[in-house]
Amino acid sequence: MKLQHIDGIKLKEMIISSVQLLEEHKQTVDALNVFPVPDGDTGTNMYMTLLSAAKEVDAINSNNVWEIADAISKGALKGARGNSGVILSQLFRGFAKGLEGKSVVDTLGYAEALQAGADMAYKAVMKPIEGTMLTVARVTAEESRKIAKEEKNFLPFYSAIIEIAKDTLDKTPDMLPALKQAGVVDSGGMGLLYILMGANEALSGDFEYSSSVVELEKASPSIETSEKTEMEDLKYGYCTEFLINNIYPHIDKYDIERLRLRLSGFGDSIVFATDDDFIKVHVHTNAPGKVLQLGLKYGELSTIKIDNMREQHRELDHIINQSNEKISSKKEFAKKMGVVSVAIGEGIVSIFEDLSADYVVEGGQTMNPSIDDLLQAIDKVDAEEIFILPNNSNIILSAKQASEMSDRKIHVIPSKSIPQGLAAMLAYNPDMDIETNIHRMTQSLDMVTTGQVTYAVRDSQFEDVTINKDDIIGIYDGRIVVVDGDISSTTKKLIEKMLEDSDGDIITLYYGKDILEEDAQLVSKYVQEKYPDIDVEIYAGQQPLYYYIISVE
Numbered sequence: 001m002k003l004q005h006i007d008g009i010k011l012k013e014m015i016i017s018s019v020q021l022l023e024e025h026k027q028t029v030d031a032l033n034v035f036p037v038p039d040g041d042t043g044t045n046m047y048m049t050l051l052s053a054a055k056e057v058d059a060i061n062s063n064n065v066w067e068i069a070d071a072i073s074k075g076a077l078k079g080a081r082g083n084s085g086v087i088l089s090q091l092f093r094g095f096a097k098g099l100e101g102k103s104v105v106d107t108l109g110y111a112e113a114l115q116a117g118a119d120m121a122y123k124a125v126m127k128p129i130e131g132t133m134l135t136v137a138r139v140t141a142e143e144s145r146k147i148a149k150e151e152k153n154f155l156p157f158y159s160a161i162i163e164i165a166k167d168t169l170d171k172t173p174d175m176l177p178a179l180k181q182a183g184v185v186d187s188g189g190m191g192l193l194y195i196l197m198g199a200n201e202a203l204s205g206d207f208e209y210s211s212s213v214v215e216l217e218k219a220s221p222s223i224e225t226s227e228k229t230e231m232e233d234l235k236y237g238y239c240t241e242f243l244i245n246n247i248y249p250h251i252d253k254y255d256i257e258r259l260r261l262r263l264s265g266f267g268d269s270i271v272f273a274t275d276d277d278f279i280k281v282h283v284h285t286n287a288p289g290k291v292l293q294l295g296l297k298y299g300e301l302s303t304i305k306i307d308n309m310r311e312q313h314r315e316l317d318h319i320i321n322q323s324n325e326k327i328s329s330k331k332e333f334a335k336k337m338g339v340v341s342v343a344i345g346e347g348i349v350s351i352f353e354d355l356s357a358d359y360v361v362e363g364g365q366t367m368n369p370s371i372d373d374l375l376q377a378i379d380k381v382d383a384e385e386i387f388i389l390p391n392n393s394n395i396i397l398s399a400k401q402a403s404e405m406s407d408r409k410i411h412v413i414p415s416k417s418i419p420q421g422l423a424a425m426l427a428y429n430p431d432m433d434i435e436t437n438i439h440r441m442t443q444s445l446d447m448v449t450t451g452q453v454t455y456a457v458r459d460s461q462f463e464d465v466t467i468n469k470d471d472i473i474g475i476y477d478g479r480i481v482v483v484d485g486d487i488s489s490t491t492k493k494l495i496e497k498m499l500e501d502s503d504g505d506i507i508t509l510y511y512g513k514d515i516l517e518e519d520a521q522l523v524s525k526y527v528q529e530k531y532p533d534i535d536v537e538i539y540a541g542q543q544p545l546y547y548y549i550i551s552v553e
Contacts, residue, residue: 054080094120131175133188
């Protein structure tokens with residue numbers, strides 16, 4: 001069988017097939033963690049990002065390959081979770097730009113789009129590291145362009161690039177010593193390989209709709225926030241999205257900035273993205289017709305999408321005709337600044353709320369919030385400028401992407417752990433100015449060290465230390481420093497290691513949902529007796545996976 005061109009329908013099948021295959025293997029990808037800890041989430045993050053992309057294409061009816069690619073890009077960006085999800089969304093974003101204006105694509109055009117995706121992903125990461133999914137994407141794209149010059153049939157072409165991806169993935173341990181030491185290949189690269197393999201199943205005819213996108217979505221974990229809002233309580237009822245293309249010659253960058261400001265008078269949840277030749281607009285409003293009329297003043301409109309968030313099946317004309325609510329000219333906020341924090345565990349969430357976090361997105365390890373989750377959280381805070389505390393190194397990139405997409409002024413404080421986030425909250429003072437708070441909160445991150453106690457999910461080797469499955473391990477400063485068979489013993493040894501390197505005088509224990517309070521009290525008593533000059537505090541964090549999170553400051 002010869003397949004020399006891919007249209008929108010085929011690309012749609014390819015993305016849905018990829019979702020299905022990655023769903024089957026996401027736990028395999030999750031398990032490819034450098035540390036043998038139970039919080040590997042790369043596969044889950046990539047799957048949730050891809051599922052969001054599939055939902056976006058499932059909702060449109062088009063045979064145009066660029067329109068489908070653009071929908072994939074939008075959906076992936078909205079649903080991107082964790083570093084791997086954000087990088088994947090950028091791969092799709094560049095891929096879509098590479099297909100712009102095409103109704104169908106041949107192998108060479110497809111290869112060039114893959115290259116555009118790899119280039120975009122590298123730009124999105126401040127310090128790209130070779131031996132990761134970036135390498136797999138780049139090498140696959142580079143080699144695919146060479147192959148496409150000779151091979152015009154998509155079936156052998158795709159089989160060849162999959163072999164390139166496999167070969168590159170197998171080499172990742174030689175590029176990253178941490179992977180070699182752990183005896184694993186890069187998890188993001190493996191996820192990308194499954195995506196390519198899933199797409200190939202659609203090309204070869206092996207693809208079947210074994211699960212609809214709706215069914216896959218129902219089976220997927222969801223991220224919730226600490227505030228519950230019913231659909232009936234929405235202030236603005238219509239989700240309005242469109243692109244402004246062929247921007248009029250007289251429009252300059254100041255006009256575009258004024259458009260952003262004018263949109264804030266029509267609603268909220270504004271996502272405003274610009275490129276050299278188009279403007280992407282997303283807004284929740286009660287007057288979609290007026291928003292469209294405003295957009296027409298700047299250029300031609302395309303990919304218009306209006307959803308009634310209260311009644312999804314109402315006719316579009318009726319939606320616009322009924323949108324007559326009076327809109328104020330400028331959004332007024334209740335206060336100057338606010339805080340959005342990410343946290344997991346009922347007790348830890350409560351602590352952030354007690355420390356005056358305005359909104360807590362419940363998430364963390366294995367539950368990374370998407371960019372859209374963070375944008376929605378930002379939208380709930382009635383403040384002019386907002387601080388985001390990711391509290392996890394795998395959420396920082398998502399937070400930065402959300403900050404770029406929000407119409408608010410967002411300040412990402414790069415907290416990598418719950419103790420760092422709590423330290424930043426203690427440093428936060430809404431009575432001070434923004435710059436002072438940025439300085440205080442950022443500086444506070446270096447004043448606390450974090451320890452974690454969990455268990456090993458597989459046999460592993462780390463820095464000449466043999467780790468067996470189900471061993472209890474203590475992690476400090478990104479290193480496994482204690483391996484033991486007992487939770488309390490590991491926790492005590494970890495605290496001792498932490499105190500060797502710190503002159504801190506306060507230790508805080510946040511015990512997880514699998515730990516009894518009396519066990520935490522016994523650990524506290526041991527530390528107080530051995531270190532009488534140090535204060536020990538304990539809290540019921542109720543966090544999953546980690547028996548203890550330890551802060552020394």
